[in-house]
Amino acid sequence: MDPQQTYTAVQELLLTAWKERLPEIKWSIQMKKVLAGTPIDGYTLCDMILSQMFIGPNPSSLLISYLKHSICTQMVSHVAVLRSLAKYEDTCVTRPFCMKSLLEILKLCVVKISCLGPPDECLQIAVALLQVILWLVKSICLSLEKIADSGSVPITSNLIQMCELVYGICTQDQTRMLLFIARLEDEALWSQLEGEISSVSSIVSNAYASGSSRGNHLEQVLNTTRPQPNQANRKESKERVMMDSPKVKLERALESALKIPNCRYSGRYLPTTHSMEYVSGNINCYINIMTFIETQLTITHDPQLFVDQILLYEKLQNLPRRQVYTALCQGSLLGLVDSTDDTDQIRSFAFLFLKLPQILSHLHQNTPLQEAKGSSLYQGLSDLLKYVALLDSVDRKHKCDCFQQFLSQLVKLELLSDNQAKELMSKRHRSRHTPSDTTQQQHRVIHAKSSLPTILDSLEVPDKLVLDEMPDVFNPLMKSFQLVVATFAATNELKKFTSKLISFNEITKTTIVDGSKGSHVQGALFDISFLMLCQISQQYGIELVNTGQFHADSLGRSSLGYQCHFTQQMVLNSEEESFFDRWAQQCLPDELGAKPTYLPWVQSEQSKIDQLVQLFFTAGDIKTMQMSCEELCHYMPHVVQQTLAAWEHGYIGKEQVQKVAEGICSEMFSLAVCATAWLCSNAVGVDASGDSKVWAFFDMFLESNSRSKVGPHFNNAERAAMMKSVVEKMKGHSSGTSSGAKESRGSMVSITNDPISWTFSSAFQEMMEKKVLTKKLRLELEMMFNMSGVTWICWSVIGEVLKLNRRDDLALAVGAAYGLFQVDNEQLTIALLRRVLPRLLSDPSHNNSITDPRGRALAKLTVWCIASTLTTQNSYRADPKTKENPMKIRKRKRTRGEPDRDSTSTLREDNRPSKLRRLLSIPDEENASSGLTTSLSTTTSPLLVPQTSTQLGEPLYKTIASLMQLFASILSENGLNSRTEFIYSFLQEILTCGDAVSSTVLQFMPVSMANHLFSTISKSFIQDLALAIGQLDSVVARRQAARALCIMGR
The missing domain is CATH 1.25.40 (Serine Threonine Protein Phosphatase 5, Tetratricopeptide repeat)
Known part of the structure; x- marks a missing residue:
């Protein structure tokens, strides 16, 4: 049967049923026989029934019952009915009784919207519902114009029903969220609705302001109230009467429509029996x-x-x-x-x-x-x-x-x-x-703050000819150096101060030490600025002295000849790197220990090195060498190397070595720092308490400081004290005997004698008990952090949290762990998502550890860490100054084995060294064993928001995407256990973090995971999850969200 014959048969059946008054069920059976195997769909059938319904002056009640039966039996879909209703644009004023029937049909549809079709049809329902709202508002606008002219009672009655329908649809949870999704899907339709709402408001306001008979008539109708059922004989206040007036209903309806973009999560799904109570x-x-x-x-x-x-x-x-x-x-x-x-x-x-x-x-x-x-x-x-x-x-x-x-x-x-x-x-x-x-x-800190601008102004780099006056500026600065630096640091001005010092260091590094007064002053300025920069780098981080791009050759060696690690490349502030920046990155020991150095043999320079060694052996005058300060710093490691080699092979004795150390310290204190930096590198693995010539040589620099013959000029006492402080800290970083370690000697003994896991557990419990991270605990945790790495620390923290059972203890532990993660939030969060959670979820032996309330506590901590990391990254990207000022990036000082996120992400594959390319291509065995895939190319389920390779190149994003794939795999097993409960808790906590965090995380959800969730979770959770997914910038996500909302109506 062709479409035309089917169309004629349907019309004949409708006419026969109307004549014979067929019951609804009998009519439905015959209609299904006619439609079997025909191309006529629910859209055409709905249009045909409505057309036949409105042939006469009044709508046919029998055909109305047929259409209602078709809606209830899903012979016609909701989207077909909604689209058909929206076609009757002027029926509200031309045929008010037919309009009343249309409104009755609409009431039946919106009570329980559902869809058995594909996700695309669910999204069409949302758009069709928005079209119906637009149709209702247009009808309201036409009705108001008609009422102002004639004041028809049926039209007024329909106006009230339309207002109630708009208000009901825009306030009901399911339909309100469908409208929210439709607004994102069809922005032009939403703009048209806003325009019609504005037109309705203008009509009402003009009617009240005009004072004409037409306006007075409309005002009278809008303010007229009718008694409500069972309330005719009840006294009501004026406020109650106004609430039932058409005007109030109209305003309430329009206001509810305009609030559609402001949908918020209800949170009704959050548990109460297992919730964690957070006290002060x-x-x-x-x-x-x-x-x-x-x-x-x-x-x-x-x-x-x-x-x-x-x-x-x-x-x-x-x-x-x-x-x-x-x-x-x-x-x-x-x-x-x-x-x-x-x-x-x-x-x-x-x-x-x-x-x-x-x-x-x-x-x-x-x-x-x-x-x-x-x-x-x-x-x-x-x-x-x-x-x-x-x-x-x-x-x-x-x-x-x-x-x-x-x-x-x-x-x-x-x-x-x-x-x-x-x-x-x-x-x-x-x-x-x-x-x-x-x-x-x-207080002296407050007093020092007022002097900061003066200090910065006085440190403006002058012409090299007038540097003789600068010692008077550095004299008071040296005496209160710690106070000034701490004040600069607290006011976020320390970077400016270090840049001034670097400028002095750069302008004086080429000074030839020839014994003249000018060279003496400039050499002292170089020495002072070098020591200040060393102390700042040790106390506040080497990133404060970064001034340029670090250049290395294919072997990872710099232009100065010192070996550097490839992953130390950093994008810095200016085009050229300073001398101190290069030296500090390559040689200055940090909290991770000494840095490996490489001293190439250059034949042309060997004669100068030999002359320097001979000069220090004979206590000669260095001015005869005619070398610059930069050259002296460069040659000093070679001098120490040859002296140490001669001592170790028995060619010279301890007294001669002592003379060399004293000679180096007697010239410039910065030379002693350069020498001891090389000794730290050479002393790696050598016991500091044993009979070692390396450490004996090291101690000679500290001992020779007090016997130095430097004259009492240019703050020599302060410079000597500063040099001693820098050298002692270098030795502590290399041998584990830093001042911080000495202060907590008892804790260090416990770390040595007891298992490190027991020590960490004791430190974490003490932190929970005191509710504060004391200096002693910080030193212990910092040492364990450097010894064991982020993965071990993350495992240990999570292990301490999962040991607890009581909700108040878990709440305290989550707060303590979350605070501790701030030491290096991004790296610890990635370790948690990539290493810890996959193993907890994949290993059946951990199922008991993640049961509620422990599972919810772990989910809460995980979500908080993700939100914290995303907040930091968003702040970094939002402020362009962060790329110029590394102090705006909140992170722990990275280890020399950790590539910086911003630098490594920009390295092209073909620019990486072959060894690094091979390392990056090796699959992660731990991830493979834990079930967490490292590559998304092998996954079969697409994501709600398709991702580019650049987006997945972000470590955190890639880790979240892999974790979501693991969640999808667990949910596909169709079981209910502690693992699935953890996933539900994780998603519930994600929704409490706000749109920015939830959208970032949920965009990596696989479609298969969304399908499983929407068919298993509670209706209250479906609403909020669908709302969060619907806000994603993807048609696939909006389809899934609409499908979830339609599932609620089944």
């Missing part, structure tokens, strides 16, 4: 650890990065801002109590008085709308005054009214008013338990 102490644990890390490890970083992490934690925990303020101040004061030496105290005070006010200022600018800006900080500081013992302890230890001086800094930034500061101080005086014996003088 648990919250303080994380913020205390974060504050300590910011003070001791990352004080030079941009405060906005720290603020972003605090805002994220505030959002995840739904914290009041006043509690955040209190925790930040408490953490800063705890750092002051824990500080031991003068350097730690200066840094803690610099954070409290200089950087913390900046952080509070950033938070003040991001105050939530529901909180008053000034009151939150005032209330938070009032809560801080409850910690009387802490405040008294700080004042007693440092002989300073810290709270009063801290308030003065807040007043300067206009974060507090003078009256508020006075009220807080009055409360502080009343609550003080011990008599105040503190000084009222301004």
Whole structure:
């Protein structure tokens, strides 16, 4: 039967059924026989029924019942009905009774929308529903025009029903989210709807403002109320009467339509029996650890990065801002109590008085709308005054009214008013338990801050001819160097200060040491700037002295001849690299130990080296060599190498070696630093406590310092002390006997005598108990971090969390672990996703470890770490200054074996050394055994958002995508166990992090995983998950989201 014959047969059947009054079921049976094997679909059938329904002056009730039966039996789909209804544009004013029937049919459809077709048809339902809303708003607009002219009662009744329908569709969960997806799918249709809503609002406002008879008539109809069922004899307030008026219903309907883009997660699916309760102490644990890390490890970083992490934690925990303020101040004061030496105290005070006010200022600018800006900080500081013992302890230890001086800094930034500061101080005086014996003088850190601009101005590099006057500038700077550097660091200006020092070092490095006054002054300036830069690099990181691109040949050797690792290449600030930058990257030992050096033999330079060795043996005058400062630093490792070789082979004795050490120190202290840097490299693997000539030679430089014959000019005492500090720290990094290690000698003994895992467990438990990361614990964890790497640390942290069972203990452990991960969040997060989770999920022996509430705690920690890493990366990409200023990148100092993310991602495959290409191509055996695939090219299930190779080149993104593939594989087993519960918990926690994080993670979800989830999870979870997936910029994602919402209607 051709389509025309089928069309005629359907029409004849409709006419026969209307004449014979066939029951709905009998009509349905005959209709299915006619339609069997024909090309007529539900769209055509729905149009034909509606056409026959409206042939007469009034709609046929029998045909209406046929259409309703067809909808209920799914003979016609919802999308066919919705599209057919939207075709009757002017029926509302030309045939109001037919319009009433259309509205009844629409009510039946939207009560329970469902679809048995493919995902594409589900997306069509969403668009068709948006078309229906547009049709209703257009009909409302036409109805208002008609009512203003004639005031038809049926039209007015339909107007009320249309308003109620718009409001009901736009507020019901399923239909509201379908409209949200349709808005993203068809933006032009949504713009048209906004235009029609604006037209309706204009008609109503013009009617009230015109004062014409037509406007008065419309106003009267809109304000007329009708008694509700069972309420005719009930007295109602004026507010209740206005709520039932057509005008209020119209405004409510239009407002609900405009709120469609503001869909938010309900969170009703989150469990209550297994939820973790977060009390004040648990919250303080994380913020205390974060504050300590910011003070001791990352004080030079941009405060906005720290603020972003605090805002994220505030959002995840739904914290009041006043509690955040209190925790930040408490953490800063705890750092002051824990500080031991003068350097730690200066840094803690610099954070409290200089950087913390900046952080509070950033938070003040991001105050939530529901909180008053000034009151939150005032209330938070009032809560801080409850910690009387802490405040008294700080004042007693440092002989300073810290709270009063801290308030003065807040007043300067206009974060507090003078009256508020006075009220807080009055409360502080009343609550003080011990008599105040503190000084009222301004703290030296605050005083030093005011001198920073003067210092920077005075360090403007002058002409080389007037360098003779510069020692007077460096004289006061050398005497308070630690204070000045800590102040620069806390104000995020340390990079500027180091650039000034590097400029002095560069302009004086070519100075020929010939004994003249000018060369003497310039040599001293080179020496001072070199020592200052060494100390800054050791205390705050070598990235502060980066000034140019690190160049290496094919063997990884630099132009100076020292060997460097290939992965040390860094993209730096300027076009040319400075002398100190090259030297520090190649030679200066760091917390990971000494760096391997390579001293090539150059025949043309051997004569100069021999002359230098002979000069130091005979205590000659170095001015006869006519060498520049740069050349002396370059040749010094060769001098030490030959001297040590002669000593080890018995050609010279200890007394002659002592003369060489004294001769080097007597010329310039920077030469001793260069010499000991090479000794550190040569001493790798040599026991410092044994009979070693390397370490004996090393100690000679420290001992010769006190017997040096350098004259009392140019701060020689300060330079000698600075050289000793630098050399001792170099020795500590190379032999494990640094000052930090000496301070925690007891902990080092425990690490030596006990298994490292037991030591870590004790340190983590102590951190949970004290709710703060003390300096002693930090040194222990730092040593284990450097010894064992991020994977071991990550395993250990997760192991400590999964040992616990009680919800409050798990909450505290999650906060402590999350804070500890901030030491190197990106690397630890990747290790967690790539190494730890796959093994926990793939190994059946760990099933009990990830059962609730432990599984939910692990899911929460995982999601928080992902959100934290994404927040840092987004801040880095959003601010172009971060590419110029490495202090804006929040991360731990990378090991020399870790490639930097930004540099390695730009390396082309053919530019990599062949050895590195082979290493990168080797499959990860650990990942293969754990079930986590390292390549997405072998996966069969496509992703919700197709990814490019560039996007998957990002380590974190690639790891998330691989983990999602593992989740899909687990869910495909169609079992319900602790692993599937963990996946559900993971997704639930992802949705609590906001659109930015959820969209980034869910874009890597495989389509097969989405299909399985939508067929197994609860309806409340489907709503939020569909909303999150529907926001992804992909048609595939919107189809899956629409399909999930249609599943809810089954």
